[in-house]
Amino acid sequence: MNEIYSLIKSLSILERMLAFVLIAPLAGGILAGIDRKVSARLQGRYGPPVLQPFFDVFKLMRKERIIVNKFQDFTIVLFLLFTIFSGALFFAGADILLAIFGLALAGTFFILGGFCVSSPFSHVGAEREIIQTVAYEPMVILMAVGMYQVTGSFRVGTIAQHHAPLILYLPGVFAGFLYILTIKFRKSPFDLSMSHHAHQEIVRGITTEFSGPALALIEITHWYETVLLLGMVYLFFAFNPLLGCVVAMATFFFEILIDMNYARFKWQLTFLSSWLFTAVAGVSNIIVLSLIR
Amino acid sequence: MNALIFLILFPLAVSILALVLPRGLAVRKFVGVFASIILCAVPIYLLATNLDSGPAYFHLESTFVNVSMLIVELLIAVFIVFVSVRSGRYLPVLLVVVQSLVMVVFEVTSGHGMKVEHTMFVDMFSIIMALIVGIIGSAICLYAIGYIPEYHEHYKDVKDRRAWFAFLLYLFLSAMFGIVFSNSLMWLYFFWEITTVCSFLLIGYRDDAASRESAFRALNMNLVGGVVFAVGLVCLYSSSGIMELDKMLRQAPGAVLLPAVCLAFAGLVKSAQFPFSSWLTGAMVAPTPVSALLHSSTMVKAGVYLILRVSPVMEHTAAAKMLTLIGGVSFLITALIAISQSNAKKVLAYSTISNLGLIVACAGVNTAAAVWSAILLIIFHAVAKSLLFLCVGIIEYKLDSRDIEDMDYLVMRLPKLTAVMMTGMAGMFLAPFGMIISKFITLKAFVESNPAMAIILAYGSAATIFFWTKWMGKIMSIRHGVTEVMEHRVSRWEWITVGILAVATVAVCLAFPYISFHVINPYLKEMFGKTPVVDTFNVLIVFIIMLGLLIVLPVGLLYYAFVDKNYKRVGTYLGGGNIDTITFEGAMASTQAIELKNYYLERYFGEERLFNAGVFASLTLIFIMFGVAVI
Numbered sequence: 001m002n003e004i005y006s007l008i009k010s011l012s013i014l015e016r017m018l019a020f021v022l023i024a025p026l027a028g029g030i031l032a033g034i035d036r037k038v039s040a041r042l043q044g045r046y047g048p049p050v051l052q053p054f055f056d057v058f059k060l061m062r063k064e065r066i067i068v069n070k071f072q073d074f075t076i077v078l079f080l081l082f083t084i085f086s087g088a089l090f091f092a093g094a095d096i097l098l099a100i101f102g103l104a105l106a107g108t109f110f111i112l113g114g115f116c117v118s119s120p121f122s123h124v125g126a127e128r129e130i131i132q133t134v135a136y137e138p139m140v141i142l143m144a145v146g147m148y149q150v151t152g153s154f155r156v157g158t159i160a161q162h163h164a165p166l167i168l169y170l171p172g173v174f175a176g177f178l179y180i181l182t183i184k185f186r187k188s189p190f191d192l193s194m195s196h197h198a199h200q201e202i203v204r205g206i207t208t209e210f211s212g213p214a215l216a217l218i219e220i221t222h223w224y225e226t227v228l229l230l231g232m233v234y235l236f237f238a239f240n241p242l243l244g245c246v247v248a249m250a251t252f253f254f255e256i257l258i259d260m261n262y263a264r265f266k267w268q269l270t271f272l273s274s275w276l277f278t279a280v281a282g283v284s285n286i287i288v289l290s291l292i293r
Numbered sequence: 294m295n296a297l298i299f300l301i302l303f304p305l306a307v308s309i310l311a312l313v314l315p316r317g318l319a320v321r322k323f324v325g326v327f328a329s330i331i332l333c334a335v336p337i338y339l340l341a342t343n344l345d346s347g348p349a350y351f352h353l354e355s356t357f358v359n360v361s362m363l364i365v366e367l368l369i370a371v372f373i374v375f376v377s378v379r380s381g382r383y384l385p386v387l388l389v390v391v392q393s394l395v396m397v398v399f400e401v402t403s404g405h406g407m408k409v410e411h412t413m414f415v416d417m418f419s420i421i422m423a424l425i426v427g428i429i430g431s432a433i434c435l436y437a438i439g440y441i442p443e444y445h446e447h448y449k450d451v452k453d454r455r456a457w458f459a460f461l462l463y464l465f466l467s468a469m470f471g472i473v474f475s476n477s478l479m480w481l482y483f484f485w486e487i488t489t490v491c492s493f494l495l496i497g498y499r500d501d502a503a504s505r506e507s508a509f510r511a512l513n514m515n516l517v518g519g520v521v522f523a524v525g526l527v528c529l530y531s532s533s534g535i536m537e538l539d540k541m542l543r544q545a546p547g548a549v550l551l552p553a554v555c556l557a558f559a560g561l562v563k564s565a566q567f568p569f570s571s572w573l574t575g576a577m578v579a580p581t582p583v584s585a586l587l588h589s590s591t592m593v594k595a596g597v598y599l600i601l602r603v604s605p606v607m608e609h610t611a612a613a614k615m616l617t618l619i620g621g622v623s624f625l626i627t628a629l630i631a632i633s634q635s636n637a638k639k640v641l642a643y644s645t646i647s648n649l650g651l652i653v654a655c656a657g658v659n660t661a662a663a664v665w666s667a668i669l670l671i672i673f674h675a676v677a678k679s680l681l682f683l684c685v686g687i688i689e690y691k692l693d694s695r696d697i698e699d700m701d702y703l704v705m706r707l708p709k710l711t712a713v714m715m716t717g718m719a720g721m722f723l724a725p726f727g728m729i730i731s732k733f734i735t736l737k738a739f740v741e742s743n744p745a746m747a748i749i750l751a752y753g754s755a756a757t758i759f760f761w762t763k764w765m766g767k768i769m770s771i772r773h774g775v776t777e778v779m780e781h782r783v784s785r786w787e788w789i790t791v792g793i794l795a796v797a798t799v800a801v802c803l804a805f806p807y808i809s810f811h812v813i814n815p816y817l818k819e820m821f822g823k824t825p826v827v828d829t830f831n832v833l834i835v836f837i838i839m840l841g842l843l844i845v846l847p848v849g850l851l852y853y854a855f856v857d858k859n860y861k862r863v864g865t866y867l868g869g870g871n872i873d874t875i876t877f878e879g880a881m882a883s884t885q886a887i888e889l890k891n892y893y894l895e896r897y898f899g900e901e902r903l904f905n906a907g908v909f910a911s912l913t914l915i916f917i918m919f920g921v922a923v924i
Contacts, residue, residue, distance in 0.1 A: 064861055065859060065860040065861065066860070066861050066862075066863055067860050067861070067862055067863070068773075068862070068863065068864070068865050069771040069772075069773075069862075070853050070854060070857070070860075070862075071771070071850065071853050071854075073853070074849045074850065074852075074853050077849065078845070078849070081841075081845070085838070085841075089834065094830065094831070094834060095828065095830075095831050095834075097733055097736065097737075098724075098733075098831060098834055098835075101724040101729055101733065102724055102838070104723070104724065104758065105723050105724045105725075105838075108723060108758075108762055108765075111762055111766060112762075112765060112766055112769050114766075115765075115766030115767070115769055115770050116766075116769045116770055116771050117770075117771070117865060118701075118702075118770040118771060118772045118865065118889060119865035119866055119867070120865075120867065120887050120889060121866065123770075123889045126766055127763065127891065127892045130758070130759055130762050130763055130766075130892075131759075131892070133755075133758055133759075133762070134755045134756065134758060134759045135755075137751070137754065137755035137758060138748075138751040138752045138754075138755045139751075141736070141747075141750070141751040141754065141755075142747075142748065142751050145736070145740050145744065145747045145748075145751070148737075148740050149740065149744065154737070203866065208866055209865060209866065271897075275752070283748050286744050286747070286748065287744065287745070287748075289744075290744040290745075
């Protein structure tokens with residue numbers, strides 16, 4: 001583990017960005033495969049092979065492009081590009097706020113993609129996606145604020161090398177982040193805008209009008225995003241790299257478990273509970289930190 | 294000094310020309326264009342000559358100027374009394390009488406002994422304000438040339454007083470230059486009152502019941518601010534015997550706290566912070582150039598300008614904390630209210646109050662980093678927000694509506710204007726544009742000094758994302774079939790202005806490092822003795838994103854529009870019952886058309902409830918602010 005860690009530290013910024021661009025989709029795809037396998041086992045099914053997400057994406061890539069308007073796929077390309085860019089910034093050790101704002105920009109392109117096709121199903125999906133964004137955004141920013149309070153820096157590189165365990169100072173922030181992580185992973189009970197399961201009342205939500213290669217890109221973007229979010233989880237435990245990785249994986253399985261056990265919330269409950277949970281766990285943690293300092 | 298006096302007198306001369314030149318004369322437009330060029334050029338010249346230098350003070354003592362100012366003030370007072378009595382409103386009369394009595398008694402009792410050493414001054418902050426007033430102000434005056442004829446075509450029953458309109462606009466510009474260059478507080482007060490009157494008259498331009506109501510509301514509130522301003526001046530003079538801005542800042546902080554709080558209060562009213570926000574949302578009845586000029590980019594900025602000027606006096610006091618909180622409350626609550634609004638101009642108004650709130654909060658925090666972000670916010674907001682107002686002004690007459698819900702498929706009906714509008718909206722909330730850069734810096738400033746404000750900022754930014762994104766989505770939606778393109782009906786004057794401002798929105802972001810190092814840093818050095826450290830790596834990344842967008846967006850759009858041919862185009866999915874792309878077969882073989890509406894979440898973000906909450910919270914804070922200043 002320590003060898004890997006020192007290897008990562010020896011890389012230059014551009015090399016680290018490149019490493020993320022190349023490795024993240026592989027890791028994300030395998031995680032998605034594990035997700036499907038574990039979910040299936042929890043439901044008493046056998047489940048697809050772990051590499052199935054890759055097969056799916058390759059197959060989608062070869063499908064005919066069926067579109068509603070000429071520019072809808074462009075929004076998805078931008079969604080992918082800016083997600084990769086934010087992730088690369090994060091793993092290069094740059095400012096965490098930049099990564100967060102970059103991710104918000106990427107998300108906006110995705111929402112605009114859902115709006116521009118003007119289909120009723122994707123319109124409702126896009127509206128719900130906005131509500132989800134608004135629900136998780138305060139907590140994401142507060143996470144960065146909390147990390148700054150402990151380490152004195154917004155740079156991921158500095159935060160990751162902080163000697164003391166962040167989790168001891170930021171238990172509330174971590175709990176709040178776990179809560180909104182379910183929204184970001186698009187897991188039940190918060191998979192309002194689109195779901196991996198085609199059994200919802202708004203068909204496929206925001207992605208209703210996207211098919212073939214565009215859908216493949218959305219899938220790949222989700223892989224990148226998964227790796228980036230687990231990287232944020234890792235930061236809370238970065239004082240011990242091995243522990244960090246273990247906790248990141250544990251978080252991932254925890255989210256699968258939540259997904260299995262909950263029915264979907266309404267958007268009202270999603271929104272209010274997220275803001276409330278952010279206030280109770282995140283805000284109180286940050287205020288306590290500012291008072292003891 | 295000549296440049297400063299020129300900037301005050303030149304618009305005044307133009308305004309008088311606008312009043313006397315007969316209507317329909319081609320020379321009128323020529324004068325307008327000429328004035329715009331001059332008004333852009335002189336502040337740039339001022340910037341070039343004062344670059345990297347400290348503040349400069351000038352003496353201009355003249356009994357003639359002082360007496361004429363007093364006479365004009367009294368004339369204005371008489372005019373307001375006349376107008377108010379004519380429409381049967383007596384509150385403004387009372388306020389004006391009180392205000393005039395305070396000022397006249399003050400002048401008579403202490404006017405002779407008063408020594409004002411430096412009446413005018415110029416530093417980097419005034420130059421930034423002058424640039425905003427000059428460039429945006431003159432661009433909007435050009436826009437008005439195209440807008441006003443259309444306005445009167447639309448509202449045939451409104452009396453055509455376009456010469457009067459032009460007169461007020463240029464008079465207002467003159468007063469704005471006066472505000473930013475005055476060091477003598479008497480002068481500042483004089484120009485301050487002129488902007489109040491201009492705003493009152495311009496809001497009431499349409500002269501129907503609704504606009505008269507709004508105009509008087511704005512007048513009442515701003516007169517309250519004026520009275521408190523006057524009281525502050527009297528307090529200042531009687532306690533320390535000074536009447537100059539720079540000397541006031543050099544007093545021991547405790548000695549001039551009450552005057553500073555009075556001035557800050559006047560600033561809060563002018564920048565429409567809670568509890569005085571209702572005048573700004575009411576002011577949206579005014580013609581769009583007025584909303585863009587007075588009520589988003591310049592006059593309301595004079596409010597925060599004054600607050601930023603006096604906030605050093607309040608440093609480390611409870612009053613400053615209250616000021617921060619008032620800004621925070623205004624920022625958060627108006628951002629939330631904006632979610633529930635579908636009237637485009639009202640959304641813009643609430644968003645303006647929200648951003649001004651953030652600036653006030655920065656002024657309250659008053660560290661080098663906070664003031665830095667406050668000035669950046671002033672610049673970026675002025676450009677992007679005036680652009681958005683002007684776009685809405687154009688759309689209003691093309692679609693006969695200013696309701697966001699009527700802006701479906703706007704990208705098909707007014708494609709270029711939609712692109713411009715998207716730039717403006719992105720400028721308001723998306724990376725890598727100005728406002729998000731400033732919020733980024735603001736967040737850092739808050740985390741260091743006041744984590745509670747960081748929390749407010751986190752929630753407020755989330756709310757901001759909500760109302761901008763859904764508006765963007767609305768105008769971006771595309772559907773099959775022919776839609777009438779109406780872009781050719783936009784006047785040339787309007788195109789020039791929105792073009793300038795759209796380029797400026799991008800340019801100020803690209804010029805951000807330059808503005809920061811050469812324009813804002815000298816000011817901060819003067820004020821705080823140090824400048825905030827800029828992370829060059831972050832600046833570089835922002836630059837890369839910006840350039841990336843500037844390259845990828847046009848290339849991508851062109852590729853998908855012309856090169857990409859490998860697709861099959863189908864209609865949207867309507868549950869399998871499509872008749873065509875926008876109608877489907879409903880129950881009993883009926884034909885149903887689809888209609889897409891946005892979420893406004895009235896139940897959660899309803900205007901009335903939140904507004905009242907904001908008013909009560911901020912009233913309490915204001916009383917505390919005065920309480921701690923008096924003790």
